[in-house]
């Protein structure tokens with residue numbers, strides 16, 4: 231076996247084993263605590279709710295172990311002959327062939343992921359009462375999503391491969407500049423053209439709540455393009471809220487499921503938390519981090535793609551260098567996959583720190599008590615486990631476990647903050 235392929239094999243197996251080990255720890259930890267509500271929450275969460283959260287967490291984790299295995303097998307399949315087979319099966323001029331090749335790879339990846347999405351939605355989410363997606367809606371979403379990906383992806387791949395071929399050794403720098411422009415253009419395009427194909431967005435109708443949220447935004451000097459509700463209840467019962475865009479085109483979107491279940495003071499806390507992400511610079515810092523990571527990754531690909539040993543190392547040495555842009559990209563992507571677990575670890579650590587800061591900001595703007603109440607209700611309604619395995623949470627959680635967030639909020643009390651000093655996305659993604 232060529233050394234590069236051996237390194238890829240070893241790295242992939244090590245990461246996969248580690249991931250499965252963490253998942254097993256998580257399942258055992260949660261299952262062992264299924265019968266006892268943590269003391270701090272005994273008065274707030276019923277034994278039945280606690281058991282349901284444990285069962286849901288375990289069911290989802292088992293599915294994610296299977297998905298991890300399938301992903302590992304697929305990556306190894308690509309590396310051990312799959313790339314060569316697919317490339318040989320396609321023909322035509324190099325550029326077209328390259329685009330068809332990368333699109334076909336993406337299709338295979340999606341097909342492999344599909345059974346897990348189906349099982350997740352129609353078996354697990356349905357069993358725990360979260361799913362409202364009908365098979366027809368699922369199929370429509372899938373078709374629409376694929377059509378949009380194709381419409382956007384195919385021209386981008388074409389442009390990318392063209393630049394690789396014709397722009398010389400610095401092609402990756404031009405590709406980086408192009409992608410940075412796309413990152414800036416994407417949010418307004420998503421808000422105006424893509425998101426409305428999947429959901430209805432209507433201006434927030436509840437006048438009392440609107441006045442309350444507008445007062446919050448004014449207090450914080452936050453200009454937005456409007457407060458909207460989204461019919462998320464068509465697909466799921468989960469509540470959430472998000473902010474999207476920059477400058478004056480920032481939009482605040484509240485799920486109808488959030489509005490149904492939370493009293494106004496909790497919704498204010500949730501919006502204040504999201505606002506905290508803006509005011510604390512998390513959104514800008516996240517963008518800059520994304521731009522910097524993209525630069526490093528593309529510079530790495532730019533260098534790797536020029537090395538004659540790259541394709542040879544994966545048994546693809548027979549492809550003439552002039553035509554090899556797409557297979558080289560595929561190999562670079564496989565290798566980049568080896569770097570993603572440590573990147574995820576680092577990204578999650580940064581994200582968790584930001585969540586605490588946004589909670590503190592929310593406490594200052596809307597009070598600690600409503601923020602605690604909102605987090606508790608979200609955890610209960612979304613069946614988030616209150617007893618995750620600490621090591622698993624360290625690796626995989628982008629949000630700190632709810633008990634830690636609540637403990638911090640309680641310890642800090644309600645600091646009399648103003649907007650410059652302090653503020654809430656009690657988003658459902660507790661991990």
Ligand SMILES: [Zn+2]
Nearest residue numbers: 585588655656
């Ligand atoms: Zn947040």
